[in-house]
Every structure is written in structure tokens, then in C-alpha cells.
Amino acid sequence: MALLEVKDLKVRVEEREILHGLTLTVNEGEVHAIMGPNGSGKSTLSHVIAGKPGYEVTDGQILFKGEDLLEMAPEERAAKGVFLAFQYPVEIPGVATMNFLRTALNAQRKARGESEYSTPDFLKKVREVSKSLNIPQDMLKRGVNVGFSGGEKKRNEVLQMALFEPSLCILDEMDSGLDIDALRIAADGVNALRSPKRAMVVITHYQRLLNYIVPDFVHVMSKGRVVKSGGKELALELEESGYTQFEDAA
């Protein structure tokens, strides 16, 4: 059984159809890159999978571990193992990052019928993970993403990914706003989380990110459809020739 099956998905936003029948299958352990120009529907796909309000699914289905994902509330999806690393992580003033991490982690564990983490176990885990991501403890005391640099925000996303141990990670334009060093740190963090039990969907404009997070599969999206799929070499090809060749294919 595939981890994620998107079948002929059609999605509207305010009367305008954005996805016109998208199909995508992701198995455990695989890393898929989704590439495509602005407005091709990449972010819409990630939002629909995560359950962001404002999108109307008019046709098709999404199965996650064989279950109908579209029937689940977004927080249920999170508890079941769907994680979205945001392109622009929001700031939450006054809510310490550490507190946020614990509240969210315990909410997910509770939804799964698991016991809450004890404070020492939790702290130990956070310290371990944040150290490997080069996140200073001081940052965890600050408000969620408040005053964080672009790199810090993305590392905070990776930190949550490591803590929540999702089975599906969707990385939405993780490279946007990052310099090369920050990108490397974030990508190293992601690579450390690759596992045979976990799948990743990496959404990006540029080949650059895929030098660091090397995908198993690359899909090219244009105008709300996947127009070409291939191996990692497809990304390099795109870097050479650009997206225009696919405009007509769509």
C-alpha cells in the first residue's frame, strides 16, 4: 500500500480551478521532488494535503495509509503523521518556542492515544535534536519564530519535523530566503531524517536544493497537472532548459 495516493485531484479556490486532475503516488522511504514554475499549483497541493481552509476539492481523492485524508480535520492529519514545513513559518509572539513544541507534541500524542512526554524526556529530546541542527537553547526560549532569521525559521521547521516524527514530510519551498550556508544546515537536518519508514515531498523552484536533498523521483508540474516524472536527472535537465518546454504539454 502506498503511503500517499493522490488520485485525479481537482481543486478550486474561489471559483478558479487550480489543480485539474493531479495524480501522485508516494511510497514509504521515497523522496519526491515537485518542481514547476510559479502558479503551477505546487503550494496548493501541499496545502490541500495538510488541510488548509479555503480550498475546495471538487473531484478526486487523497489516500494516506489507505485512509481518506480529505475526511480528516487538519489536526487529525498532523497526528496521523502529515507534516508540512511552511514556506513562510508564522511568528507567534509571547508563546515560547519550547512551550509551543511541547503543547503540539503532546496534542499529537494524545490524539493517537499515547501518553504525554514527561518533562525530562521531552527536554532531553529537544536538546539532542536542536544541537544537531545548530539551534541554540536561547532560541527555544524566544517566541515562536519571533525575530528569527530566515535560516533560523527553517531550522525550527526541521526541528519540529524531527520531534514529531511524521511519516510524510512536505517541504514547501524550503530554500526560499536562505543563503547557501543556511540551506546546507537545513538540508543536512532533513537528510538525517530520511528513513525507510518516512517519505518526503520536496517542493521547489530550483535544482539547487536538490543538490543537497537528493530525490528519488522528480515531477514537473505545470498548470495544475504533473506533466513529466522521472529520476533525479530530470531536475538537472530542467535547470538547463527551463520550464517553458512543458507549458505546451500542459
Add this chain to the structure above:
Amino acid sequence: MPAVQETVERVKRIDVDQYRYGFETLIDTEKAPKGLSEEIVKFISQKKNEPDWMLQWRLEAYRRWLTMTEPTWARVEYPKIDFQDIYYYAAPKPKKTVTSLDEIDPEILKTYEKLGIPLREVAMLEGVEPKPGEEDPARRKIAVDAVFDSVSVATTFKAELKKAGVIFMPISEAIREHPELVQKYLGSVVPTSDNFYATLNSAVFSDGSFVYVPPGVRCPMELSTYFRINERNTGQFERTLIIADKGSYVSYLEGCTAPQRDENQLHAAVVELVALDDAEIKYSTVQNWYPGNSEGKGGIYNFVTKRGDCRGANSKISWTQVETGSAITWKYPSCILRGDNSSGEFYSIAISNGFQQVDSGTKMIHLGKNTSSRIISKGIAAGKSQNTYRGLVTAHRKATGARNFTACDSLLIGDKCGAHTVPYIEAKNSSATFEHEATTSKISEDVLFYCIQRGLSQEEAVGLVVNGFVKDVLQQLPMEFAVEAQKLISISLEGSVG
């Protein structure tokens, strides 16, 4: 923030129509007839065995009140109050003189239990019968002067306070036992002629707390009053007077909940604080009165006059309030910065949901030299409520070097509520430095979705974001209150989204 989880669970169990504190205590009550007249004023004074000077003071206020009209400048709307249709006195029938908590009507104690106030625990285990040698000095103590309807029925911790020389008793007792202090300070901050509701209170006040902290004494515990409005149609007119003598310190906690009623209930309290040279008073309130039902019916009318006088040099008065209840709130805890180098603070969280109307803020009146004040106000409006911050900062012409910093932040939840900020700033001294910052924001869909994607429900997400928004003010509350306040905030925002 472990309280968040608990909060959210409570929120789920409660809806606006099932106000948690909406129960009635069945005890015998002694009432004066409805309406207000000189006879009623005399009746109240007589019931309390007051000396003649007190009666004359009340009568003078009553006569003054007859000439006054209700203020209408606040941004609140309500039907006209019929002041002759209100009971001005109700007291539980005394069975006998109370000397310990054991003798208090068990019904009353049960009421406190339902409110989650560990009066018995706190008073009995820690105060009244401390086991010798087992007392943990690190544990903070709270002395509770419980006002039930209009008469104080329990006063605890008296012994320890007495040792420190602190007087903490119902004001009705203080009038008899410490007339010199009461006569000297009562009405010296809020004069009988101050405003319509304060004048009414002066005429008919039932009871309240009296605190006197002698020179150089740091009050050994937090002083606390929990009171509730209990009798149908009974206006509540508390009168609180706190005096911190030279170089002393006191922290006072006020917490309130009231049972559910269909009739609107009037509440017009007066609180006066006096800080002499180098003294400090910290006054904290958590207010959770019945806000009315989901159609806007019922609820408490809260017209309160709270004012502190930094009478001495280097004195300090700090107000912290968390306002979540009442149908109408009209409340401006203020500081008169009379002494040189004195300072005033106002930290406020005002939350309105449903059909609640809040018009609240503060006045910082700079009279002395080098006085400073700080205002941090967090208004949160949800449902169909209206939430107004109204604040006055003024520097007298002799107030050289006056400084004020004001930050007013408003958060809107949903699109049917309103937040308003009405600052009045007057500087008559050119050396004054007044800063005012104000922001209004909506709770953003993106922030909520971010939290929900991490596994929080919609309500948990709102609770988390709001608790973050008010954190600066929550930090000002004593620990016991901060936890309670955090719960209240989420409870009162229940059903505000989605």
C-alpha cells in the same frame, strides 16, 4: 504552559449558556426593602452598628447623589437602570458570632468549593492550624477575607497579620474598631462627590475590605478577597480601603465570580488605595462575573471606581486586572502621582465575547516631580462584543520630568466585534515625556493554521495565540492568579471562532 491543555478541556465542557459559576446558594438572607431613601441609608448604617459620623457621611453622599445624573460618555449601551427597583442591603442571617471557619455556614463554604477556592485548605491547613515545625516558609500564603453578599463572614490569618501589625478586616469592623484611620482616609482618594456611582456607593456601601500596613512593614502574605453577588436583585456596593504607611508593602488580590441571573445586576464598588512615602501597593484583580447569555440577556453591570493615591514621595501603586466577565464594564483603575518620584502602573487584559461591552482603561495623573507611569493594555474582542480602551495621561504644570509609556494592543477574533482605543493625553509641563503606542490586529488564519498543522485543535490554537498576546500582563500577576487567569481567558473565548 501546561495550563493550556486543562484550559481547553474546560472550554469544551462549558458553553456561554452553561456559565460554570451559575449556581445559587440557598441560605437565609436578610434584606432591606427595595429602593433607596434616607430611611434605607439609615437602616444600613443601623444594621452595621455604625457610629453617627459614618451615618452622616452616608447621608451627605445620598443627598449629593440625588442631584447627580448617570454618566453617558462611555461607549456602552444598556437600558436605563431603575434605582428604586434594587435591594440595597442583603446579609446572610447571622447564626452566631464566627470565630473560626468551622462555624461558617457550610453552604457558603460549599460555594467557595464549587468556585475552586481552597478556602478551607488554605486557611485551615496552612493558617489556622499549622502543624508545628512542618510549616514550609517557602509556600506563599493567602489571607482570605470572604465577603458573602454584603457581610464579611470569614476572616482568616488574623493572628499572623496581627503579629506584623497589619490590620486586615471587613471595613464595617474597621469603622468601629479603627475609626481614626477610617475617618482620616475614607473618601480621601475617591471623594463622596466623585461620580454618580461612587457617590451611590458612599451612601449605601455594604461592606468590603480594610487594610492598614504600618510603617516599614512588608505584609507577610498576599491579602485576598473573593466575593460573589448572590442575592437576586441585590446591588453590590463594596468599599475597599487600603493604606500602606511609610516604607511598607502590600499585595492585594481580588477575585470575583457571580451566579447566573436573568435580571441585570448592578455592581458599583469603590476601591481607594493610599501609599505614603516609600510605600508600595500592588492590587490585582481577576473578574469573571456572569457576562449574560448567548443572546446578550442578563449579566452584571459593573460600574467601578478604583483609584490609588501615591501620596508620599517614592511611593508606587500597581494595578493589574484581568477582566473577562460582566455584561457591561465601566472601570478605570487610576493613579494620582502626587508624591515626588512616585510611580504608577496599569496592566490590563480585557476580554469581551458574546454581547459584552467593555469600556475600561486608566488615568495617570502626574502631579509630583519626576513621576513615572506605565500602561500596558491588552484588549481582546470576540463574538459581537465591543471593547474600548479609554485612558488619560496628564501632567500638571508642576510635574517636572513626568514620564509615561503607554502600549495599547487590541486583538480581534471574528468580524462582528469592535476594538476601540481612546487615549487622552495632556501635558501642561514642557518637560513631560509621554509615549503612546497602539496596535490593532486580527488573529490571523495563517497563524491558526500553522498551529493546527502541528496538531492543535482550533480552540487550542486560539487559546495559545491569545495567551501569548497577553503574556506581558499575565507575568505581572501573582502566581496563584496567573494560572486561574490563563484558564479564564480561554474559557471566556470559547466558541469565538469557527
